[in-house]
Amino acid sequence: MRARCLLLLTAVLALVVSGCALPADAVDPPPSGVEPTEDVLSGVVEDEAIASLLPPAVRDAGVVRFGSSVGGQPPSSYYAEDNKTVLGLDADMSEAVARTLGVRVEREVASFETILPSLAGGKYDVGTGNFGVTEARKKTIDFVTYVNDxxxxxxxxxxxxxxxxxxxxxxxxxxxxxxxxxxxxxxxxxxxxxxxxxxxxxxxxxxxxxxxxxxxxxxxxxxxxxxxxxxxxxxxxxxxxxxxxxxxxxRLDVGFALPKGSPLAPALQAAVNELIQDGVYPRILDKWGTKDSAIPESLISPPEHG
Structure with missing residues (x-):
């Protein structure tokens, strides 16, 4: 495997092209270290007042469709040793928000560069992938912030x-x-x-x-x-x-990405702020060693950091 990885990578680099993509089995993932096992989600239950902010169609369906980039390394988003289970800060935050809203996460793993365009096309309701809030992105995308990276x-x-x-x-x-x-x-x-x-x-x-x-x-x-x-x-x-x-x-704020003007934004924002207030949010960040990235409150599409 290692020899094949080097041959493939060398060939790709020799082309000197942007946006290179290797086959999923062509690259050994970097070591992930110890997988955190703390249960930070079991106490998260639906908040009916916050759930009432959901668009009726989403609440009736009971599902929020996530397009997620799984980047191959902690702490944001990566695969467990089974190469199927998605772990990381993004996964825990998504699940905590969904439980607060009384809905289920329906996740499709996608390449990072395809998620934002797919939001505009209606393929996903929400995108995750450590998406930084920038003025350029805000022209077509709304963000609900949950961490500062x-x-x-x-x-x-x-x-x-x-x-x-x-x-x-x-x-x-x-x-x-x-x-x-x-x-x-x-x-x-x-x-x-x-x-x-x-x-x-x-x-x-x-x-x-x-x-x-x-x-x-x-x-x-x-x-x-x-x-x-x-x-x-x-x-x-x-x-x-x-x-x-x-x-x-x-530094950049990082947020859930949504189509511009999405009615889901206020519900997601309220859910993140509830997690901040009730202490679940800092426990999630502590689990992933990212407490320095805590934000005091979630905002919808704030200005890009200078």
Whole structure:
């Protein structure tokens, strides 16, 4: 398996194309560390007042259709050892909100870059995938926030070319791996001009649909730097060998994604705020080691962090 992974990844990287996707069985997932076993959901029951905020059609159906990106690593969303059960902060938050609303989560796993367009087409009611709230996304998508995460960088621990990224000029001349369709990819592509302006060679952006491929590419030296979520990189650096987290670059609110103007938004917001007030919310974050990402209250499509 490992040899086949390297051959496939090397071939894909040689094409130097954006939005690369490897077959689901072509990449060994990064080690996930110990799977948390705390039961943080058993006490969550329906709140009738909050459930009354649901659109009648959703309440009658008793189901909310989720399109979810399962990124391959904790703490946001990943598979258990059975390669079927979805674990992580996103899964626990979705389930807690659904129980508060008295409905069931009907989840379909989808690639990250397809979920937001699918919301507009009506395929899903809600999208999850550590979607950061940006002004660009808010033109077509509404968000109900539930955590604060953001953008960070990591390198191999034995690579001392970059010790911190305070500005993207620190990446000039390097190969940066990231997720396709993410805020990371958008930021990197938008700001590529900073290298030329500084009289330095451009950095190269390599984008992948499979998150595991990014880390494999880093360790096999096809990629020099990884740009991903703050919480994801912190967890990876604590559990993967030869990986060093370079620190936070930019904070972003993260939310449930919905079609613009969705009548579900007030119900989801009220459910998240109830979980914050009754103590379930901090227990979920503690379970996944993300208490630094707590928000004081859920908001609908707040301004993007500067």
């Amino acid at each position: 953001g953008q960070g960088f990591a390198v191999r621990a034995d690579d001392d070319r970059v010790t911190r990224v305070d500005g993207l000029v620190s990446l000039c001349g390097l190969r940066v791996g990231t997720g396709a369709g993410t805020t990371f990819e958008a930021t990197l592509e938008r700001e590529k001009h900073v290298c030329g302006a500084a009289g330095k060679p451009d950095y190269e952006v390599l984008s992948f649909s499979e998150n595991a491929a990014v880390f494999l590419g880093l360790q096999q030296r096809h990629i020099d730097v990884v740009m991903s979520t703050i919480n994801g990189l912190r967890h990876a650096a604590a559990n993967q060998p030869n990986l060093r987290f370079l620190g936070e670059f930019k």
